[in-house]
Each structure stands twice: as structure tokens, then as C-alpha cells.
Amino acid sequence: LRALPPPVAVGVLHTTRPLHATQQSLAPVPPLPEKGGEVRHGLIPEEFFQFLYPKTGVTGPYMLGTGLLLYLLSKEIYVVNHETAAAACILAVIVYGIKKFGPDVAAFADKLNEEKVATAVAMKNEAIQTLQTAIEEEKKEQWRVEGRSYLFDAKRNNIAMLLEANYRERLLMVYNEVKKRLDYQVAMQTLKRQKEQDYMIQWVEKNVVQSITPQQQKESIAKCILDLKALSKSAHAAV
Amino acid sequence: GPLSERPLMEVRLGELHTWISTCNFSPQGLLGAVQKAWSSYCAKYIHVRRGGPAGISMLLAGYCLFSYVWNYQHLKQQRWRKYH
Numbered sequence: 349l350r351a352l353p354p355p356v357a358v359g360v361l362h363t364t365r366p367l368h369a370t371q372q373s374l375a376p377v378p379p380l381p382e383k384g385g386e387v388r389h390g391l392i393p394e395e396f397f398q399f400l401y402p403k404t405g406v407t408g409p410y411m412l413g414t415g416l417l418l419y420l421l422s423k424e425i426y427v428v429n430h431e432t433a434a435a436a437c438i439l440a441v442i443v444y445g446i447k448k449f450g451p452d453v454a455a456f457a458d459k460l461n462e463e464k465v466a467t468a469v470a471m472k473n474e475a476i477q478t479l480q481t482a483i484e485e486e487k488k489e490q491w492r493v494e495g496r497s498y499l500f501d502a503k504r505n506n507i508a509m510l511l512e513a514n515y516r517e518r519l520l521m522v523y524n525e526v527k528k529r530l531d532y533q534v535a536m537q538t539l540k541r542q543k544e545q546d547y548m549i550q551w552v553e554k555n556v557v558q559s560i561t562p563q564q565q566k567e568s569i570a571k572c573i574l575d576l577k578a579l580s581k582s583a584h585a586a587v
Numbered sequence: 588g589p590l591s592e593r594p595l596m597e598v599r600l601g602e603l604h605t606w607i608s609t610c611n612f613s614p615q616g617l618l619g620a621v622q623k624a625w626s627s628y629c630a631k632y633i634h635v636r637r638g639g640p641a642g643i644s645m646l647l648a649g650y651c652l653f654s655y656v657w658n659y660q661h662l663k664q665q666r667w668r669k670y671h
Contacts, residue, residue: 385631387641391648395596424666426655435651446640454637461636 594627 386394392409400408420426598606610616632642655662 380634380636382636384633384635384638384642387632387639387645390640390644393645423671424668427662427665428667429662429665450640454639458637 388394388397397409400412404411421428593606595606611619632638632645
């Protein structure tokens with residue numbers, strides 16, 4: 349879809365809201381640094397030692413610390429009282445605790461962190477996976493779009509066939525109807541001829557029967573009797 | 588870079604006076620400076636993958652020092668000698 353030129357209105361809208369492309373965007377967040385700033389003896393940052401190194405060498409800060417401590421103690425700007433003893437004990441306990449249990453606590457915290465990071469990374473991978481499959485589906489849809497012409501050809505063929513079938517159906521109907529009408533006419537004609545024939549035969553028979561007068565009837569009966577006698581004679585002779 | 592935008596650690600001693608003059612001493616300016624200092628400290632020592640005791644111990648030491656200074660007048664009365 350990116351290959352298609354965007355419509356003008358959409359392009360205008362997008363330029364007013366820049367996406368995550370400039371330097372000031374909040375994402376992606378840079379990863380946390382691996383180790384913090386270097387600190388010596390747990391209290392004084394390394395930068396202090398580096399700051400004094402060019403002028404005083406390696407022992408400079410320690411001399412400074414010792415001198416400062418002695419000055420504070422001797423002028424009693426730092427007063428030694430019961431709190432000093434308490435602080436010394438507490439400090440000793442804390443240092444011992446850190447030296448002994450430090451690595452274990454660090455490993456535990458690292459494990460917690462690892463789990464959190466693992467879930468986040470899993471979510472990210474899953475999201476990436478779903479987006480990948482979505483991209484592939486989209487590409488497939490685009491490929492399918494190219495088959496449009498075949499689809500339309502098939503549809504056009506279907507419609508043509510439907511039209512043809514309809515046309516032939518109606519043609520058949522017309523033929524049947526016309527045939528029915530012509531058959532009717534033919535049947536009418538044969539019926540009429542038959543009726544005329546029957547009537548004629550009947551009329552001829554009626555006239556012939558009427559024309560047989562009683563005179564003719566007697567003559568025909570006498571002839572028949574003569575014929576029968578002759579026949580009986582010939583039959584007797586044959587036997 | 589320009590003098591007013593540099594952090595304090597990168598200002599040379601001779602330029603300190605001019606740097607202070609360019610500072611913003613209004614309440615918002617001070618609050619902003621405190622915020623910036625705190626966030627840079629956190630980013631350097633606390634928000635790391637493998638930190639150590641250094642991050643909190645410096646804060647505790649600073650707290651101890653600050654409370655000692657706050658109570659100095661009261662603590663001065665427990666001195667061992669009167670004249671030094």
C-alpha cells in the first residue's frame with residue numbers, strides 16, 4: 349500500500365504530526381548503563397581522585413583526608429562523644445554485612461531484573477511476530493487483488509451462460525406454444541373431415557335403405573330362395 | 588560551549604565569578620537546579636543495572652554530615668577541652 353501515492357488530504361494531515369523520526373522522540377528509550385560511576389571506599393567518587401592526580405599524584409587525596417581528619421579532631425570541630433562509639437559500631441556491622449551478603453543480594457536482584465526483562469522481551473517478540481504475520485497476510489491480500497481480472501472474467505462468463513440459458517428456455521416455450529396452436533388447428537380439420545365422412549356414409553345408407561321398394565324386396569327374396577335351392581342341389585350331388 | 592550552559596564541574600576557577608552571575612536565582616531557577624542535580628545523581632549512581640552500596644551510602648554520609656552541621660552548636664558543648 350505504501351507504493352500507492354497517498355491522497356492529498358491525508359498527506360497534509362500527516363505532515364503536521366511528525367512520527368518517531370526526530371531526535372527528540374521518547375522512543376526507543378536508551379538502555380540503562382551497566383555499572384554506575386566509580387566510587388572508592390564506597391564514599392568518595394573517583395572523579396575526586398582524578399581531579400587531584402595531576403598535581404599531587406596517587407597519595408594526594410589520602411594525605412588530604414588524613415590532614416583534614418587530624419585538624420578536625422585537634423581543633424575539636426568534630427567532637428568525640430558517645431555517638432562516635434555508636435557510629436563506629438554501626439559502621440563495622442554495616443561493612444561486615446555488605447561484605448558477607450552483598451553478592452547474594454546482588455544475584456537475587458539480578459534474577460528479578462532478568463525475569464522482568466524476559467517478560468518484556470517476550471511481549472515485544474510476540475508483538476513483532478503478530479505484526480509480521482499481519483504483514484504477510486497483507487501481502488497475500490495484495491497478491492489476491494491481482495487475480496481480480498480472472499474473477500471478473502469468470503463472473504462475466506457465468507452471466508453470459510445464464511442469459512443464454514434463459515434465452516433458450518424462452519425459445520423452447522415459444523416453440524411449444526406455437527406447436528400447440530398448430531396441433532389444435534390440425535385436430536380441428538381432421539375432426540371436421542371425419543364428421544363429414546360419417547354423415548355422408550350415414551346419408552348414403554339411409555337413402556339406399558329408403559330406395560329399396562317392397563317390389564324389389566320380394567324379387568330379391570325369391571332370387572335368394574332359388575339360389576339356395578341350386579346350392580342345396582349341388583351340395584346333395586357332392587355328398 | 589557557552590559559559591552559562593556548562594555544568595559546574597566543567598567551569599574553571601577563573602570563570603567561576605562570571606558563571607555565578609549567569610545563574611538564575613529565582614525560586615523556579617533554584618528548584619530547576621536542584622531537580623537537575625538530583626536527576627543527574629540518580630542517573631549516574633542509582634539507575635544502573637549493577638549498582639553497589641555506593642549510591643545510597645553517599646546519600647547516608649551526606650545526611651550524617653548535614654545533621655552534624657545542623658546540630659553543631661549543641662555538640663560544641665560536649666568538647667573535652669576548653670582551649671584549642
